[in-house]
Amino acid sequence: xxxxxxxxxxxxxxxxxxxxxxxEARVEAEMKQIEGRAKKRVAQGLQDKDLEREARELETExxxxxxxxxxx
Numbered sequence: 120x121x122x123x124x125x126x127x128x129x130x131x132x133x134x135x136x137x138x139x140x141x142x143e144a145r146v147e148a149e150m151k152q153i154e155g156r157a158k159k160r161v162a163q164g165l166q167d168k169d170l171e172r173e174a175r176e177l178e179t180e181x182x183x184x185x186x187x188x189x190x191x
Contacts, residue, residue: 141188144184144187144188145185145188145189147184148181148182148184148185148187148188149181149185150181151177151178151180151181151184152178152181152182152185153181154177154181155174155175155176155177155178155179155180155181156174156178157174158170158171158173158174158177159171159174159175159178161174162174
């Protein structure tokens with residue numbers, strides 16, 4: 120069986136994202152969540168309310184990014 124090169128369409132032609140790009144977005148989102156959880160633990164230990172708020176925001180942002188990346 121031979122592949123007809125005239126019928127082959129590339130990812131660019133289909134406007135389809137490369138799998139590596141999809142993985143990269145998910146990894147970055149998961150790293151935000153992990154960083155947020157770590158900051159929250161440090162903030163609780165230091166009893167720093169501002170850092171704890173920043174950590175919750177970072178964790179939430181990471182979760183939203185991850186949900187968005189999975190939808191694509």
